Amino acid sequence: MGLTIDGKFIANNIKKDIIKKVEYLREKGNIPTLAIVRLGDNPGDISYEKSIIKLCSDVNIDTKKFVFDNDISTKELQQILGQLNEDTSISGILLFRPLPEHIDENLIRNSINLNKDVDCMHPLNLEKIFEGDYSGFTPCTSKAALLAILNSGIELDGKTVAVINRSMVVGKPLAMMLLSNNATVTICHSKTHDLRKITKSSDIVVTALGRAKYFNKDYFTNESIVIDVGVSQDKNGKLSGDVDFEDVVNNVRMITPVPGGVGSITTCVLLENVVKACMKEAVLI
């Protein structure tokens, strides 16, 4: 019988720390405020946004939401980010990703104010992570997946980890963070041959494919640790991870559920970054 890694329990411990820090900031007259920028209505983004707004309300962080159509141009988006960068009432900016294909993501990632980049998407902030420096902002979903592994009691040293995603949002930052913890990492993607052979031979499998219930028990062994980062809708429109949880849970050592796993932790990591940004802002002023 596999154990479920309880993301909500991990998230609640982080939440208590955020509440204390927000109280301190507000006593000093600093109001932590998160700008949320969404392009279109992707179900994963809507789920993330719902979670963020609920948690911000719980910990007393203010939010400002900006929603635009998917067909917004790179130039228009840059202008919007420029306004948010200059808005002194805003501590941090979250732009949901992946962005629509026509948007120049590199240009956008370089357009966000380094001190408001609470999603750690600016190349200079990411470079720190790749160098093992976690003193600044941390990529939210990647850190959440790492926390799920570390809080499950697993020693990463020497373990083999298959990361099924190569984006700058999850796969690449996570691979670097796992390497810093002395794991041996294999990054898999749509062109990877014999994925099942890799997942079955890895101690830990982290999947962020965005395909509901894609992985059944045949991809794992009884000793597998499965970290499901995927968020999409199954054929009944229900929020689902990449893994068929009911088929897999009794055939692996540990697994994170969706919802209630990595997603719950991701939102807390984001708000930790917002508090960090507000603290930094308080120091800079």
Ligand SMILES: Nc1nc2c(c(=O)[nH]1)N[C@@H](CN(C=O)c1ccc(C(=O)N[C@@H](CCC(=O)O)C(=O)O)cc1)CN2
């Ligand atoms: N700019 C970014 N965009 C996205 C990131 C990111 O790190 N930065 N990662 C994912 C986020 N995401 C998936 O699409 C996602 C993250 C968190 C949650 C969440 O909080 N889920 C909760 C509640 C779910 C519910 O009840 O609706 C949970 O799993 O318990 C959902 C989705 C993509 N975008």
